[in-house]
Amino acid sequence: MESASALGAPVGARVPAMVSERLAKKFSRNLKERAIEALLFFAASVSVLTTVGIVYVLVKESVVFFTQVSLWDFLTDTQWTPLFDDAHFGIMVLLSGTITSSAVALLVAVPLGTTIAIYLSEFATPRAREIAKPILELLSGVPTIVYGYFALLFVTPILQKLIPGLPGFNLLSAGIVMGIMIVPLVASISEDAMRAVPMSLREGSFAMGATRLQTAINVVFPAALSGIAAAYVLGISRAVGETMILAVAAGMQPNLTFNPMEPAATITAFIVQVALGDLPHGSVGYQTIFAAGLTLFLLTLVFNLIGLWMRKRFRQAY
Amino acid sequence: MTYVAQTPEQIRGLIAKAKRWDVIFVALGIIALGIGLLTFVALFLDMLIDGWARLRPEFFTQFPSRRAGQAGILSAWVGTTLVMLVTAAVAVPLGVAAGVYLEEYAPKNWVTDIIEINITNLAGVPSIVYGLLALGLFVYAFGLGQSIRTAGLTLALLILPVVIVATREAIRSIPGMIREGAYAVGATKWQTTKDHIIPYSLPGILTGVIIGMSRAIGETAPIITIGALTFIAFLPPSPVSMDFPFLSFEWLKAPFTVMPIQMFNWTSRPDEAFHANAAAAGTILVFMTLAMNGLAIWLRYRLRKNIKW
Numbered sequence: 001m002e003s004a005s006a007l008g009a010p011v012g013a014r015v016p017a018m019v020s021e022r023l024a025k026k027f028s029r030n031l032k033e034r035a036i037e038a039l040l041f042f043a044a045s046v047s048v049l050t051t052v053g054i055v056y057v058l059v060k061e062s063v064v065f066f067t068q069v070s071l072w073d074f075l076t077d078t079q080w081t082p083l084f085d086d087a088h089f090g091i092m093v094l095l096s097g098t099i100t101s102s103a104v105a106l107l108v109a110v111p112l113g114t115t116i117a118i119y120l121s122e123f124a125t126p127r128a129r130e131i132a133k134p135i136l137e138l139l140s141g142v143p144t145i146v147y148g149y150f151a152l153l154f155v156t157p158i159l160q161k162l163i164p165g166l167p168g169f170n171l172l173s174a175g176i177v178m179g180i181m182i183v184p185l186v187a188s189i190s191e192d193a194m195r196a197v198p199m200s201l202r203e204g205s206f207a208m209g210a211t212r213l214q215t216a217i218n219v220v221f222p223a224a225l226s227g228i229a230a231a232y233v234l235g236i237s238r239a240v241g242e243t244m245i246l247a248v249a250a251g252m253q254p255n256l257t258f259n260p261m262e263p264a265a266t267i268t269a270f271i272v273q274v275a276l277g278d279l280p281h282g283s284v285g286y287q288t289i290f291a292a293g294l295t296l297f298l299l300t301l302v303f304n305l306i307g308l309w310m311r312k313r314f315r316q317a318y
Numbered sequence: 319m320t321y322v323a324q325t326p327e328q329i330r331g332l333i334a335k336a337k338r339w340d341v342i343f344v345a346l347g348i349i350a351l352g353i354g355l356l357t358f359v360a361l362f363l364d365m366l367i368d369g370w371a372r373l374r375p376e377f378f379t380q381f382p383s384r385r386a387g388q389a390g391i392l393s394a395w396v397g398t399t400l401v402m403l404v405t406a407a408v409a410v411p412l413g414v415a416a417g418v419y420l421e422e423y424a425p426k427n428w429v430t431d432i433i434e435i436n437i438t439n440l441a442g443v444p445s446i447v448y449g450l451l452a453l454g455l456f457v458y459a460f461g462l463g464q465s466i467r468t469a470g471l472t473l474a475l476l477i478l479p480v481v482i483v484a485t486r487e488a489i490r491s492i493p494g495m496i497r498e499g500a501y502a503v504g505a506t507k508w509q510t511t512k513d514h515i516i517p518y519s520l521p522g523i524l525t526g527v528i529i530g531m532s533r534a535i536g537e538t539a540p541i542i543t544i545g546a547l548t549f550i551a552f553l554p555p556s557p558v559s560m561d562f563p564f565l566s567f568e569w570l571k572a573p574f575t576v577m578p579i580q581m582f583n584w585t586s587r588p589d590e591a592f593h594a595n596a597a598a599a600g601t602i603l604v605f606m607t608l609a610m611n612g613l614a615i616w617l618r619y620r621l622r623k624n625i626k627w
Contacts, residue, residue: 029506036508037423043415044424047436047482050475054447057454112350119347123340132351134615139358141529141611143536145578146600149585150361153368153593180357209329211336213343234442241444243539244578248585268446268539275449275543281458289543293450297443304442 058297061290068284074291080254080270082288089288091295093256097171097264098299101246102239104175104260105182109235112179113186114228120187121194122216133188140184148248151177156249169251169263178245186235189311193227194220230310237303241296243268267296362604369597377598382580386591391599394580396553397466398535400569401576404470405534409477410527414516416478417485417523422511441479448476449543457544464545466554467570472540477530484526488519521621525614532610536603538578546579577603 066074069089077090116136120129156173160166197220205215221228251263252273265273271289279285380390416437424430452472462468492515500510516523554572577599584596 033506033508037419040415040419040423043412044419044433046412046416046475047440047478048433050440050451050478051436053455054443054451057451058447061454112353115347115350116354119344119350123344123347134619135355137615138608138611139354141532141536141607142358142361143538143578143603143607145536145538145582145585146361146365146604149365149581149596149600152585154360154364180354183354209333211333211340213340214336216343237442241446243444243446244582247539248582268444271446271450272539272542275453275545290450290454293447297447300442300444300447301439304439307442308438 054297058290058294061287062294065284065287065291068287069291078256080256080265083274083285087284089291090256091267091292093254094265094267094270094292095295096256096258097246097250097254097266097269098240100258100260100264101171101175101178101250101266102236104172105179105239105242106232106236108176108179109182109186109239110232113183113231113235114190116183116187117190117194117228117231118216118221121191122212122220136184136187140181142181144181144242144244145248147177147181148174148245151245151249163261166261167251167263169249169253170261171246171250171264172260174246174249175260177249178239178242181242181245182235182238185238186231189231189234190224190228193224193231193311196227197223226310226313230307233303233307233310237300237307240303241268241300243272247272267292271296362601365597365600365604367597368594369599369601372594372598373601382575382583386589386595389584389592389595391577391580391602393553394575394577394599395602397574398576400466400554401469401473401541401574402531402535404467404570405473405477406527406531408471408474409481409530409534412474413478413481413527413530414485414523417482417489418511418516420482421486421489422507422515437479437482441483444539445476445537446539446543448472449540451475452540452544463571464573465571466574468544469541469546469574469576470570472544473534473537476537476540477534480530480533481523481526484529485519485523488522488526489515491522492518521617525617525621528610528614528617532607532614535610536578536607538582541576541579542582546573546575 074089074091076092077088078092079088080090080093081088116132120132124132151173152169155177156166156168156170159170159173159176160168163172166172194216201219201223202215205219210218246266247269250266250269252265252269253263254270255262255264257264270292274285274289377390378395379392380388381392382394383389416433420430420433424433449472452468452475456462456468456471457464462471496514496518497510500514505513554569554574581596581599581603584592584599587593
């Protein structure tokens with residue numbers, strides 16, 4: 001520590017004059033360092049400003065909205081007709097669409113994602129894993145509008161052949177495609193969780209004569225449960241916030257239903273629908289999308305926090 | 319598990335029986351992987367077949383039109399390119415600086431904790447919420463309008479967490495001795511960062527930037543929310559001109575459309591002739607994101623193989 005501080009100040013005759021002079025410019029050197037640090041700090045705080053901005057915008061417009069619509073009506077009304085003369089603002093209607101489509105998506109993503117994760121972590125050779133993981137990553141990089149096209153013009157016609165009378169817009173096909181979209185997310189987080197389980201647990205199980213599958217199901221899966229649950233919760237959050245697949249394939253008609261065979265608007269699809277139209281700034285219709293957005297933000301925030309908390313827990317376990 | 323096996327043969331029999339399930343599960347795993355993969359192949363082929371007739375040079379040089387056969391993506395790809403320029407210009411310096419700060423400079427205190435929690439949380443915020451932020455803040459409060467700069471800024475905020483996380487991971491893999499070496503010859507913290515840390519983490523940062531940009535290219539919801547028009551039959555003012563000062567930034571304020579919005583517009587039309595256009599635009603979009611993601615994955619793979627500290 002002594003020598004480090006001595007470097008900054010000019011020291012005795014043993015240091016050549018030029019060097020000591022250069023190192024002596026402490027003030028300007030320090031100032032520049034400080035300025036740069038401040039600049040970097042500002043860049044890092046942009047993320048905090050973004051969050052503040054999101055909360056500020058959503059709350060500000062929602063406050064105006066809730067002076068005109070009571071919170072009780074917002075939560076309990078069974079109709080959503082914000083743009084009609086006889087306006088009703090029951091968020092339940094949009095929530096039902098969001099919940100139903102997310103449920104369908106999870107029914108697809110959880111079994112597929114978990115199976116893939118167990119296979120990759122416990123069975124696959126390193127080479128197979130090396131090939132499969134990038135492919136899964138590529139899948140998750142496909143733009144969601146493309147998945148929307150696929151749901152509306154490929155999956156829905158197939159489903160209509162299997163289920164006669166299925167309308168052209170429906171939550172089922174949007175949910176299935178959304179499920180396939182979040183498979184990579186669920187699979188990769190679950191796989192990370194299972195690979196974090198120490199080898200000694202598996203070896204103990206093998207030593208008792210258990211097979212790979214018995215070990216995977218009875219030892220590794222329970223040990224990694226909190227991480228796997230985190231994967232599911234983050235999957236839910238992704239599904240709840242997904243927009244384009246639903247806006248394209250599930251229709252934009254508000255519909256209080258939990259039947260996936262019906263068309264229904266979700267919170268996200270409603271925001272898209274309003275944004276596509278020409279709503280004057282400051283009208284009630286304009287404010288509804290912020291109230292809907294606030295609901296969405298809070299929902300995903302809760303799921304994200306639960307998911308992150310669970311992920312942290314499994315990390316600390318070993 | 320209450321069976322009592324008497325002889326080694328019986329135990330072996332039990333294990334052999336259980337091992338059969340191993341094989342069944344491997345088959346299941348491969349099928350599950352296959353479903354994911356096949357979906358993707360089906361998706362791509364379906365779009366390619368539907369859009370093949372439209373994938374001609376004119377498709378890239380024509381404006382959208384009321385007649386499906388004459389519609390093209392000129393304004394869409396120009397718009398996407400310009401928006402991406404703004405996004406990269408904002409997200410890369412900000413993201414890298416934030417990553418450098420958090421890894422090299424940040425003290426361990428509650429401010430740093432708040433920043434870190436924020437970044438993790440922001441990564442999980444639905445993209446449409448960013449659109450609402452941009453609508454309320456950029457479009458109306460700051461008066462930036464429904465323009466290219468608003469869209470670029472919005473997408474920059476959206477991919478910022480991706481760039482930051484990639485930068486941090488790249489920096490974290492640089493061993494401490496590099497820094498100690500630089501300090502030992504009298505370098506300041508910034509000199510160390512500028513001359514060693516950033517150059518060595520560049521490939522990792524590049525990977526993150528490419529993945530972030532490929533995500534931004536495909537984002538539709540936030541751009542719709544800020545109110546991008548779906549029918550644009552003109553180009554923004556050219557950034558380069560013959561007169562002084564030769565460079566113009568008027569294009570930043572221009573209304574615009576981008577590839578995914580054009581595709582959304584064509585997909586949601588009832589007229590089936592437009593679906594072929596949507597398919598063609600989708601094929602190009604998938605091709606672009608695949609190429610970018612593939613490049614990023616390859617970069618990362620090479621990186622892991624080549625660098626030995």
